Structures are given as C-alpha cells and as structure tokens.
Amino acid sequence: MVSIQLPDGSRREFPGPVTVQEVAASIGAGLAKAALGGRVGQGDSARLVDAGYRIEDDTSLAIVTEKDPDGLELIRHSTAHLLAYAVKELFPEAQVTIGPTIDNGFYYDFSYKRPFTPEDLAAIEAKMSELAKKDEKVERRVLPRDEAVAHFKAMGEHYKAEIIASIPAGEDVSLYREGGFEDLCRGPHVPSTGKLKHFKLMKVAGAYWRGDHRNEMLQRIYGTAWATKEDLQQHLHRLEEAEKRDHRKLGRELDLFHLDEHAPGLVFWHPKGWALWQQVEQYMRAVYRDNGYLEVKGPQLLDQGLWEKTGHWDKYRENMFVTESEKRDYALKPMNCPGHILIFKQGIKSYRDLPLRYGEFGQCHRNEPTGGLHGIMRVRGFTQDDGHVFCTEEQILEECVAYTALLQKVYRDFGFSDIVYKIATRPAARIGTDAVWDQAEEALMESLRRSGCKFEIAAGDGAFYGPKIEYTLEDALGRPWQCGTMQVDFSMAERLDAEYVTESGERRNPVMLHRAIVGSFERFIGILIEQHAGALPAWLAPVQVAVLTITEAQADYAAALAKTLQKQGVRAVSDLRNEKITYKIREHSMQKLPYILVVGDKEKAAGAVAVRARGNQDLGVMPLDAFFQRIASDIAHKA
Secondary structure: OEEEEOOOOOEEEEOOOEEHHHHHHHHOHHHHHHOOEEEEOOHHHOEEEEOOOEEOOOEEEEEEOOOOHHHHHHHHHHHHHHHHHHHHHHOOOOEEOOOOEEOOEEEEEEEOOOOOOHHHHHHHHHHHHHHHHOOOEEEEEEEEHHHHHHHHHHOOOHHHHHHHHOOOOOOEEEEEEEOOEEEEOOOOOOOEHHHOOEEEEEEEEEEEHHHOOOOOEEEEEEEEEEOOHHHHHHHHHHHHHHHHHOHHHHHHHOOOEEEOOOOOOOEEEOHHHHHHHHHHHHHHHHHHHHOOEEEOOOOOEEEHHHHHHHOHHHHHHHHOOEEEEOOEEEEEOOOOHHHHHHHHOOOOOEHHHOOEEEEEEEEEEOOOOHHHOEOOOEOOEEEEEEEEEEEOHHHHHHHHHHHHHHHHHHHHHOOOOOEEEEEEOOOOOOOOOHHHHHHHHHHHHHHHHHOOOOEEEEOOOOEOOEOEEEEEEEOOOOOEEEEEEEEEEOOHHHHOOOOEEOOOOOEEOOEEEEEEEEEEHHHHHHHHHHHOOOOOOOOOOOOOEEEEEOOHHHHHHHHHHHHHHHHOOOOEEEEOOOOOHHHHHHHHHHOOOOEEEEEOHHHHHHOEEEEEEOOOEEEEEEEHHHHHHHHHHHHHOOO
16 A cells, blocks of 8 residues: 655555556546646655656655646746757757756757757747647656667767766666657656647857867757746746846946946946946945944955965955965955954954944955856946944844844835845854854844844855845846845954953954845946836936926026036036927936926026926926925935
8 A cells, every 4th residue: 555645634545556647636637637747755855756756655745736836847847858859850960968947947058050040949939839739748768877878879969978978887867758859857847748838939049068168169049938828928028128127228328337348347337327326325324324333444455365364265266366466465355354354453342342333335356257247237346335243142133133124224215125034044064163053043033033024044055154144135027136144254253363352351252244235336236227227216316307498598597507406416417408398308308317397488487497207297387496395305205
C-alpha cells in the first residue's frame, strides 16, 4: 500500500505505486485535467515532479496546476523546450544549447549560421503555436551518461553532447521528448504541449557559449509565457508602459543627463538633471540633520592595507579600481565604511557619545563589467546616502525602530507607499557567538514588529559579520527595487581597532550599523524618473514653472514674474520667444512641467496669470498671490 497525504490533511490509499496524474484523477476529473505536475514531500525536502512521476512510498503530495507559482514555472520551462522544438523544425541546421527559465519568462541559446531576423521570430512563434495545438505528449526517459553523449553526437547536437560529457561518469541523465524533438533536461515538464497556450517571443540577443567571451557567440531568443491570456496581456502592457517610462529615454527627452563612451559607466549630469539631483541631496541632508546624524566626508583614495584589514581586498578586489603613487598602492573606495571608522577613531569615545551617527554623500567606484551597466541604474561611479551608527549592543533595537520609521517617511515623500521587508539571517560561515546573533536578529525582527511591518525571513542570506533588514520598494508598475538596508556589523570596528570606553572604564568595540535609505543616488533618481514617468512632483521637478508670453508686449511682465518666482525659491523660466502660444505650450508640456503660466495683455493689466497644470488642466486666471500660495503649498506638502 502507498499512503498519500494531501495538503488539506486528508489521506488517500493506493494498492501500489501511483503516478501524480493518477492521484489527481482519484480526487476528481477536473483536477486531473488541470494537473501540470506535483510537489512531493514537505518543507525543504519537497520537490517538483512531472505529472507522470511514480510515487512508490508513503509521502505528501500537492497537485500543481496553472494557478500555482510552481505551475507557472513548469509552463515557462516547457515553453522554452517548445521554442527549441520550433527552431529545429524551421531551421534543422541550428544547434540547441541551454534554455532556462528567468523572471517572467525564459530564453534558449542557439548556434546558427546567420542571425535570426524579426521575420524569423514571427515564424518561430507561429510554429510554436502550431506544435502546441497538436497537444503532443511530453515523455521522459533516462540514459547512461556515455550513451546520452553518443545519442546527441549522432544527432549533430555537439553542444548538448559537451554538456552531458561534463556530467560525472557513471551517472544517468534524463531526456524529454515531444513529437520529433528530444532534449536533455532534468525536468519536470507539463504533461503535453497543449498546456502551453499563452506565450510570446520578445527579442534576440547575443550570448557567449557558457558565458565565456573566448567561446562562440550564440543567439539567445527571449520569450515570456503565462498561465492565462489575461496575464500575458497584462505583462505585455506593463512592458509597453515600462518602455515609455525608461529613464534612459526620458533622460534624453527631458535633457537631464547623458552617458558617453569616453567615460563608460559614469554619468554626465545636465543642468536640469543636476537640479533634480540637488533636490534629492538637500532633502536627504535635512533628513541627516533632523535625525541626529553628523555629516562627514572621507577621501576617495585609501591605502591598499586598509582594504586588506577590512577583508575587502580578498573578497572584492576584482571590483575595485586601483592605482599606485610613489611605490604605494591605493584603491578608489567601493564603499564608505572604513573611512567612517577612521573618523570615529579620532579622539577617545565614551559610552556617553553613543549612539554616534555619521552620514555621508559618499562617492564610490566599482569596476562593474560592461555588460552589467544599465543607464544610470547600474554604473561604475555613484554616490550613496551612506550612514553608519556606532552603538552598543543594547542600543541596536532602538536605533532600528527609529530607522524603519524614518525610511518609511522618506519613501512616502518620494511617492512610494509599498515596501517589502526581509530579514537576512545568519549564514553557515559566520563570526561571533550564537548569543550575539540571537540578539541582533531578534532586534531587527522586533524593530519591524514595532513598526507594524510584516516581514519575510531570508534564511542564511546575512553577511558573515551580521544580519540585515532589506527594504524593497515597489513602483507604479509593481516592480521591486531593493534600495534601503540596515545591516548589523560586529566585525569591521574590531578589525580596525575602533573602541569606546564603557561605564566601567573598559575598552570595547562598538557595534556598527550600516544603513542607506535611497542607496545609490544615480539608481534612485532613475527609479524616480520611471516611477513618475518623467512627470516629477512639483518639489522635485527641475523646472517647476514656465512663464509664456502671447506677444512681445508682455515680455517685461513675464521676465519680472519669473524673477519674482525665483526669489521665492521656485525654479522658474520665462519663454519670451516670438512664437505662437500654442507651439510654446505644447513644447513646455512635453517637458512635463508642473505649471505653465500664460500672460497676455489682460493678465498683465490685472497683475494675474492664466494657469495650466500638467496634464493639460486649464485652471483659469489667478491673481499672482493665489498662484504663489498654490505652488508653495505643492512644494511644502510634496504634492
């Protein structure tokens, strides 16, 4: 007898080995039809299996359908194989390599004599639909490694043979067949191709075989697959919206910044972009000032020996820019932490000085690979709102509670209300006693409880010197951006001999809390641009008001009005050009300004302005004082 425990706690008994599909059928015909696979076992030992998987011993089983996250994984994995099937049908000489799932979809790499064209992609997608409609059964078989190598060599699939040859001798490998196509794969897969209905091929890109630039350049076809037509359409809509919001595109259109081949991975900020930067920096400077932080500034170059002491030289050397002067080696700092410890060490510190909070807008450099660079989101030179709190173990909880509340306010002010909280706990390789780790992890968890935050545990993802909270904000399209962090460090202060004098006169190493709210300014500004689709709220907008004349007769009035606004701290410009007013309104509207003020003879005579708000809203004619109050309120309330 085989006893199967289902998720609702009930059990089903079978006289002998039984497949997942048969268990589903015993529950109901509807479930049998919907079954894509199963999850066998419980907890960390549970594993995803095919619907045809035979269960021979008592176990737990959850039937996986398209409604489950695991079901979507099965669909995407199987659709990658369907893509390879279609390519081989249309281009028999193409060789298949690897085809994993990725976020929101999958890709497959191919070796072929010429580049695939957009027309090829359309034909491949049509062939995939044709093959899916055949509803061919997906079948698994197992071969010894050497037999599998010979099998794929005979098929002319040399890449597959090379992959299998790298598997230890004596092991078996699994193959999956659908119709006339067979592929190496661990699985699992959907029961038949008819389960694959909602997919789309997105693009072709280059990719080196096994990620090594010394190898052949392959062609990588990306696709997306979903459980329902509605999910697919929503995803494609999000992609369209994301393309409209792309910070690189908007950065050009709004004249904020540019990137140049003469300085790869570094940003050239234009006047309007730098005005936006300054609003973020001055806001964060006020956050420092109002929350007990002392702003500091450390040097860019630090001696190699310092990085050796902190451990960065061993663990991070390949990502550091290094230089030499007078036979002494230096590195551009990739982070600000060691510099803050050196500042802390100047003079004797007492327990009465703690917690001591340092903040810096620290410019850092990291030697990111060219392929990893992405607009201003991922660069080689960046500035962090970097802060470090030196405190006692007893002060960790209080500092973390205050910090979470502060971070939430900052994110709200920038227009983000949805935050995901994760606590990364102790890894297997770590330093410090279990008691200290217990205290630190509990302090982080309790700080989030007191803030009313639900959180997830990222088991084992903490640093070797301490746990951390990861704060991930979600933007208007539901995309996650991990920006903020609160990291507990028991190591670095000790490595660099930073100490304070306790109440009993002993010397002790402080706990170091690494924290950042927006993280990299460059990346955060890119996120802001995409969050607001370039239509930044009035307090952040590089230009807040444009004053437009209808004729030259209002030039003096418009210029004076712009100067008055500027004296009140408003970022205003005047447009006195001899152009049609409709042209000027359209041009400034495309720059996504919060307000456009139009002045003609009537407005000049009345000391008023005709106000147009962003989004083509005509607010009518206002006295100057009324408009001044309106924009001052917008800025003050971060509307």
